[in-house]
Amino acid sequence: xxxxxxxxxxxxxxxxxxxxxxxxxxxxxxxxxxxxxxxxxxxxxxxxxxxxxxxxxxxxxxxxxxxxxxxxxxxxxxxxxxxxxxxxxxxxxxxxxxxxxxxxxxxxxxxxxxxxxxxxxxxxxxxxxxxxxxxxxxxxxxxxxxxxxxxxxxxxxxxxxxxxxxxxxxxxxxxxxxxxxxxxxxxxxxxxxxxxxxxxxxxxxxxxxxxxxxxxxxxxxxxxxxxxxxxxxxxxxxxxxxxxxxxxxxxxxxxxxxxxxxxxxxxxxxxxxxxxxxxxxxxxxxxxxxxxxxxxxxxxxxxxxxxxxxxxxxxxxxxxxxxxxxxxxxxxxx
Numbered sequence: 001x002x003x004x005x006x007x008x009x010x011x012x013x014x015x016x017x018x019x020x021x022x023x024x025x026x027x028x029x030x031x032x033x034x035x036x037x038x039x040x041x042x043x044x045x046x047x048x049x050x051x052x053x054x055x056x057x058x059x060x061x062x063x064x065x066x067x068x069x070x071x072x073x074x075x076x077x078x079x080x081x082x083x084x085x086x087x088x089x090x091x092x093x094x095x096x097x098x099x100x101x102x103x104x105x106x107x108x109x110x111x112x113x114x115x116x117x118x119x120x121x122x123x124x125x126x127x128x129x130x131x132x133x134x135x136x137x138x139x140x141x142x143x144x145x146x147x148x149x150x151x152x153x154x155x156x157x158x159x160x161x162x163x164x165x166x167x168x169x170x171x172x173x174x175x176x177x178x179x180x181x182x183x184x185x186x187x188x189x190x191x192x193x194x195x196x197x198x199x200x201x202x203x204x205x206x207x208x209x210x211x212x213x214x215x216x217x218x219x220x221x222x223x224x225x226x227x228x229x230x231x232x233x234x235x236x237x238x239x240x241x242x243x244x245x246x247x248x249x250x251x252x253x254x255x256x257x258x259x260x261x262x263x264x265x266x267x268x269x270x271x272x273x274x275x276x277x278x279x280x281x282x283x284x285x286x287x288x289x290x291x292x293x294x295x296x297x298x299x300x301x302x303x304x305x306x307x308x309x310x311x312x313x314x315x316x317x318x319x320x321x322x323x324x325x326x327x328x329x330x331x332x333x334x
Contacts, residue, residue, distance in 0.1 A: 001018060002016060002019060002020075003015075003016045003018060004016070007228070008185075009182055011185055012226075012228075012313065013314050014317055015315070015317065016226075017316050017317065018320070022230075022319055027300075027302045027319065028269070028271050029270060029272065036163060038113055038114055040164070045113075045166055047068070055073060056071055057073055057135070058071065067111060069111070069127050071107070072105055072108070072131055072135055072169075074106075078104035079100070079102075079170060080100050080102030080171070081102070081103075082103060083099075084098075084100065102173055103145075103171040104169070104171075106166055106169075107169065108166045109166055109167060112165075113164050115165060116165045117165065117259065117260055117263050118260065118264040122257050125256035125259060126253045128167070129256055129259075132150050133244065133252065136245045140284050140287075142171070145171045146174055146175050147176070147283050148169065148170070149169070150169050150279040151168055151170075151276060151277065151278040151279070152277050153168070155274025157274040158274040179280075182280070183283070183292060186198065189291070196240050198236060198293030199240050202222075202293075210322050210325065211322055212325060213233065213262065213328045214261060214262070216254050216257065217238070218238055218239065219236065219254055219255055222325065223321035223325040223328075228315040229299050229303065230324060231300045231328070232298070233266075233298040233328075234297055235255065235296040236293060237251065237293060237294065240290065242281070242294060243288070246287060263275075266300060266328075268331055273302060274301040276298075277297060277299070279294065
């Protein structure tokens with residue numbers, strides 16, 4: 001019999017389709033991808049092709065080296081731009097609108113065309129996370145910015161147009177309803193209990209253990225009870241902290257180990273699936289709230305959203321998180 005589970009962080013329902021459930025190995029891609037080159041002359045993100053991108057807003061280099069480790073710059077085809085004003089207006093006397101003001105940046109994670117985070121060293125992933133934090137804090141100080149979303153698309157079905165490992169950052173003048181709903185649910189929980197919903201969730205997963213993939217002194221990675229997607233993975237701090245921009249260097253170094261290991265396990269266990277990850281963090285102005293906990297969500301693109309999901313808003317997950325977490329725990333890391 002199928003089971004309907006409720007996501008405590010959104011109060012949405014998810015159908016765990018036990019009778020349609022697949023074994024974790026059923027999600028393995030049929031064939032490994034061909035090896036990519038270290039350098040691609042046509043790739044604007046490769047070392048030596050810096051003139052093909054907009055000017056840097058951030059660059060990490062070793063001493064006087066001409067090379068670089070991480071770069072950030074404006075997206076050449078941005079969803080939002082700094083021009084305009086964050087003032088709402090009425091179109092045709094009814095519809096709400098505003099200028100598409102904001103920032104859209106690219107963070108290139110490595111000079112190597114064929115070195116995704118799963119294959120990097122921990123210190124290289126930590127440098128990427130530090131770049132995220134630096135750009136997050138720079139943009140969140142701007143008066144019109146209300147939310148900063150950091151995300152990575154890996155693979156065509158996840159929205160990648162360029163193969164070279166990179167992430168993106170979008171700063172918006174609004175807090176969208178989906179994000180606001182998550183915070184409202186957490187705020188109501190805090191009002192009832194004086195505790196953080198996400199911290200309690202992480203503590204419960206640690207006590208139960210069966211959906212935990214790995215844990216360190218500072219973070220726990222698990223497959224949520226009401227996972228919307230097969231192999232959906234959350235990486236949650238073990239200390240209450242609402243804003244990613246407040247994470248310490250030591251915390252980011254520890255996160256780098258967990259993030260790289262999680263992505264490596266996905267790559268090895270499922271043969272390099274397409275995926276997205278996003279850093280969920282508090283809206284600007286709510287960085288010190290006691291009700292929220294920033295975290296990383298990894299969503300492998302192993303299934304398609306169909307008519308039922310579109311019509312109902314209810315996801316159908318054909319993989320039980322207890323099974324997928326066990327599969328991931330048993331995978332070895334080189």
